Amino acid sequence: MNQELKKKINSSFPSAKISLPKEKRVVIEVNRDAVISVLSFLKNMGYEHLSMISCVDWIKEDEFELIYFLNAYMKNDEEYGEIEKSTILLKTRISRKKAKYITAIGIFASAEPYERELHELFGIYFEGHPRLTPLLLERVYEIPPFRKDFDTRKYVKEFFEEIPFVEDREEGKE
Amino acid sequence: MDRNQLTKWLKSPSNMGHKYSLDVVYFCTGCGIIEIPPSITARWDAERFGVKPVATPRQANLFLITGYVSVKTLKAIIRTYEQMQEPKFAVGFGSCPINGGMYWDSYNTVNHLDKYIPIDGWIAGCMPRPEAIFVAVTHLWTLIDKEIADGYKRYRDKYKYYRANQEKVLGELEWPPLFPEDDKK
Numbered sequence: 001m002n003q004e005l006k007k008k009i010n011s012s013f014p015s016a017k018i019s020l021p022k023e024k025r026v027v028i029e030v031n032r033d034a035v036i037s038v039l040s041f042l043k044n045m046g047y048e049h050l051s052m053i054s055c056v057d058w059i060k061e062d063e064f065e066l067i068y069f070l071n072a073y074m075k076n077d078e079e080y081g082e083i084e085k086s087t088i089l090l091k092t093r094i095s096r097k098k099a100k101y102i103t104a105i106g107i108f109a110s111a112e113p114y115e116r117e118l119h120e121l122f123g124i125y126f127e128g129h130p131r132l133t134p135l136l137l138e139r140v141y142e143i144p145p146f147r148k149d150f151d152t153r154k155y156v157k158e159f160f161e162e163i164p165f166v167e168d169r170e171e172g173k174e
Numbered sequence: 175m176d177r178n179q180l181t182k183w184l185k186s187p188s189n190m191g192h193k194y195s196l197d198v199v200y201f202c203t204g205c206g207i208i209e210i211p212p213s214i215t216a217r218w219d220a221e222r223f224g225v226k227p228v229a230t231p232r233q234a235n236l237f238l239i240t241g242y243v244s245v246k247t248l249k250a251i252i253r254t255y256e257q258m259q260e261p262k263f264a265v266g267f268g269s270c271p272i273n274g275g276m277y278w279d280s281y282n283t284v285n286h287l288d289k290y291i292p293i294d295g296w297i298a299g300c301m302p303r304p305e306a307i308f309v310a311v312t313h314l315w316t317l318i319d320k321e322i323a324d325g326y327k328r329y330r331d332k333y334k335y336y337r338a339n340q341e342k343v344l345g346e347l348e349w350p351p352l353f354p355e356d357d358k359k
Contacts, residue, residue: 136246137245138245138246138344138345141281152279152281156285160286163342163343165286165289166292166336169339170332170335
């Protein structure tokens, strides 16, 4: 069944690499320039729900991999018609040093919190996003904490372990 | 009533009252809260010990922190603790509030909760069984009897140091000090 979907996408986007790792799962790898057009193409096909945007830090290759998860939901099974019930994973790679990308809010409004989260935890700047303000964290970190080069043990030692116990403060050991 | 405790009741009725009416604010920070529903419902029935959940921190005098404490949660914990009426007792539930537990090397987990608010007792384990809550409650009774459960007094006396620690983690705090320096003069 997914073979037809593969053909359909390949006819419009010949450069996209499509693999079918298992049942009800389609993985599409595209260039960073093609993501927005592929997203709108898939939305027109019926995959109207963007359930998540995830990120993988490939530190050795100096790249971030962005992953868009798309699903199709219908009220009745008959309405699916030609659309498959599979989950689509749209993958793309962006440079790690210039972590800048285009927002997908224009197509999927639900992308807003996910992009804010990625901005906070990975330090990726999304152009055209209306408010990239802090979402989850209370503190400001030098390196965004989900990047691979953020040393959590060093951070814990230098920050949390350095805070003195109240008894020590009283004795003036600060 | 237990006749052996009659002298205790006559000696310090308020302490005995506090002992047997521990109203708890269960603070669900992490996985620990999963042990609370069985312990307050029919199977273990916490009300045998006078322990019962209440709606707001302003009615409570026992604060049970169940699970790991992140920086954002710490803010809520401090605000909740400061809203409670005295006498108040705080108990850390599980190994995470003690020293971070299995999340000790996270970028966002507070390792020692007693650096920021005074804790009267710890329940160690990952997870402690509901029975452990009742062991802790009976231990807390003896502490109240001997008047060692004085976390709220420590908080008042050493508020300066607690506040300094809180500000170190959370930056500038949005609320004014609970015990301003000028009051003591």
